[in-house]
Amino acid sequence: MAGYRERPARLAGAVLWARTGVAAHEPPVLPDGCMDLIWSAGGLVVAGPDTVAHHPELGGAEFAGFRFAPGTAPAVLGVPAAEVRDRRVELAALWPAKTVRALADEVGAAPDRAAALEAVVLRRAAGRPAPDPALGRVVAALDAGHPVRYVAEHAGWTARTLHRRSLAAFGYGPKTLARVLRLQRGLARARAGVPLAESAAGAGYADQAHFTREVRELTGLTPGALLRGPR
Known part of the structure; x- marks a missing residue:
């Protein structure tokens, strides 16, 4: 098993x-x-x-x-x-x-x-230098739903620097990272039993349809299919 x-x-x-x-x-x-x-x-x-x-x-x-x-x-x-x-x-x-x-x-x-x-x-x-603590603050700010411009300003970086640093650290730009983190927030709420409409709103989506569309684009499945399947 x-x-x-x-x-x-x-x-x-x-x-x-x-x-x-x-x-x-x-x-x-x-x-x-x-x-x-x-x-x-x-x-x-x-x-x-x-x-x-x-x-x-x-x-x-x-x-x-x-x-x-x-x-x-x-x-x-x-x-x-x-x-x-x-x-x-x-x-x-x-x-x-x-x-x-x-x-x-x-x-x-x-x-x-x-x-x-x-x-x-x-x-x-x-034996290696520690990751830049600013990267953790970038993740926290994006996960809190702050826009990319705000995140760059509060990191003390230009938008171009934020994008370059994000590619090296996360593998993709800050907008994509924000999208991925929002997906995880929405699914976490839904898995905890929160209705999909409330999960969508709490995660920062415009509405349930927006949540469903994003889940499909990022996973190939609907929220319902993900929640019914094994984790």
Whole structure:
């Protein structure tokens, strides 16, 4: 039987997750502004930020993942987010292959593979500059529904600088990031049992039709279909 579980990681805002077994139906991975480092028997893979739903082709029986908070993975992994947007890239294409093989073996031999993957990330993070805290403030402001112009001004950047920094950190511009964050806000409310019309209004959509249209464009499904399917 397939199972999925997650828990907070020790890196701020990050999540550890593990998946075992093969489900009869794999739900799509929805855009969330995050990047993941994923272990499977095939090795280590970086999952870039998605602009639309990703439909995984999971051939293995066990996976462990480290999901970075938006904007934090590039500083650790050493790759601009835009370079891996909507892609799954072997870590060996970004780091020395010998190093990646040793790390994959280390994680694969551990009894708690998610914890071992976290240890790999923490060691790497300790030797690299921390992400710019301004990026976290950008995420918070966009998630609060502030317009892009306001966000740029309060970051002390021009709109062009905000766009450039966003591409490197999040994989897409601030307008797309705001759209993805709003999608997650609306779906979170709906999953908590809030009626769709109220979920739409609370997330910042003009109305329920606007919410439904955005969900279709970003996921290929209606809100109802997402809520009925496995999470």
